[in-house]
Amino acid sequence: MPSQIDYLNPSNAPPAQGLYSHATRVSGGSLLFVAGQLAVGTNGDVVGKGDFEAQFHQVFKNLAVVLQGIGGDFRSVVKFTTYLVHSQDIDRFMALRAALFPGLFPNRLYPPNTLLIVDRLVKEDFLLEVEAVVGSG
Template identity: 35%
Template sequence: MTVSFSNPRTMPRRAGYSQICEVTAGKLVLIAGQVPHDVNDKLVGEGDFAAQVEQVFRNLAAALEAAGGSFRNLVKINNYCVASVTQEQRTAFQKVRDRYVDTASPPVSTFIFVSRLAQPGWLFEMDAMAVIDG
């Protein structure tokens, strides 16, 4: 295996992501920030955090497929969410994420609240890294 995920006993155990990802071989794929726009560049889910998260994951799926991979190749995600989204609304992220990623060996992850994103109406953005066997 070229990628292994771990959660050492010497580190906090958090649900939903791994603490460490080790890559020993493969093609590294860096995916730009994915936003809640569809293939026609139309905003999806204006004011609806869950709908925007779903669209971002759809866009990420398309990017992974275009690079020759899938969600099983995902090793790192960085999530950016506007500060107006509540903790209760954020649970939508976890539900959507868990439908797409391997919850037994989830990618390493960072979740950041920001004052705003680049475009008005965006509530969520995600960039990612994948390793695809070459």
């Protein structure tokens, strides 16, 4: 039984950094899969080269844009997967997330997150990437 698969690219999201769409919706299902978001500005340039905090904020800004573009928000997130390039950034990531998440998740219920350390991302200037699974309808 084939499903209808819709690939979604909200018009105000930054350009993809490879051959992928920002999100996928499977008709008849209730989950959307949001591609890993990077520190990319609307012009396609890397934001915050060498600055983990600037990249963190840009990644979550981009996630917000994509979530809004597909009719959701952070409260729709079922699960995050986070990729860091340097294990030394784990504590900084946790601190930035602890400061940001209470505003994104007012009920203080946070989705699961898998944290991985990888050799590099699609461009060497990127320090982190965050993808999401989102519930719809």
